[in-house]
Amino acid sequence: ITLTSLTSNSAGITLTEPTPIPSNGYQYVITSTAGLPTGVGTPSATNMVSATALTANTTYYVYVRSDCGSSFGNWILSGTFKTLCNEVADYIENFDSYTTGSSVLPDCWSKAGTSANVYVTNASSAPMSPSNRLYMNVSATTSAYAILPPVSNLQANTHRLRFKAFCTSASKSSSIGYFTVPGDITTYVEIEPLQLPSTVIANTIEFTVVPTGVPAGINQLVINSTQPTPSTTIVYIDDVKWEVNSSCVEPTALTASLITTTSATLGWANGGAETMWDIQYGPSNFPLGSGTFENGVTTNPYVLGGLTASTQYEYYVRAV
Helix, strand or coil: CEEEEECCCCEEEECCCCCCCCCCCEEEEEECCCCCCCCCCEEECCCEEEECCCCCCCEEEEEEEEECCCCECCCEEEEEEECCCCCECCEEECCCCCCCECCCCCCCCEEEECCCCEEEECCCCCCCCCCCEEEEEECCCCCEEEECCCECCCCCCCEEEEEEEEECCCCCEEEEEEECCCCCHHHEEEEEEEECCECCHHHCEEEEECCCCCCCCCCCCEEEECCCCCCCEEEEEEEEEEEECCCCCCCEEEEEECCCCCCEEEEEECCCCCCCEEEEEEECCCCCCCCEEEEEECCCCEEECCCCCCCCEEEEEEEC
């Protein structure tokens, strides 16, 4: 198959035709469940098919058989594709809920440039969050672009990108930008250059970028790493956040103690002089925004009750 169009809920597909071309065209089944069909598929008189009402960020299997009028060919798996992600208003990614390896990226992330030069790897430690991080490997002849999840408010000037980074070589740089044509590195536009710290993880810096002037229709930021010198450079990225650009400094040093079967005492260090906080909690790795909220909390530490026994939880806190 060749994808002629792809969104979060639809796909246009061209099938490679056999020789001879079947007299009545084809039948096809597009499904998120692997396994050869056992019934009748959707007829198509040509090798152009389309799928709608799909689910975002989902892998689909395309099964096809030839329709020769008086008989059908065998069902074959013609190919697979994955729908794009829906836009979100904010996100946090620390890479720790994924396996590691040269083919691994978080959901809704993608890469461009030299093959296999961007992926999730392990051995992350403080001041990055243990235990995984993003690996970007470049040289004078290779390039690496990490394409971040799509957001709905890139032109609103209300949000900022924050992430932690360091480099294994001295005096190297990176940048934040976007592609005017998705995935085409020749259309990369730089928003802000970044001078990377080196050469050990202890020198990690948290960068903050507030994008401005991004054209309408662009919904993904890109982290770029290209080096003009011959030496190979490894850039590590962690704790990526797309968040409200607030002057209200976030709390740090979150703790959980005095844990029982149904409660835990949560604590943190104030970001400023605030006296009120919002807490959001849920099962480990829950998507931010889908958790349970405790708003207007005025005590630190705070006893969080109503929990389920023998359950791993995660929580976030913000200053009010």
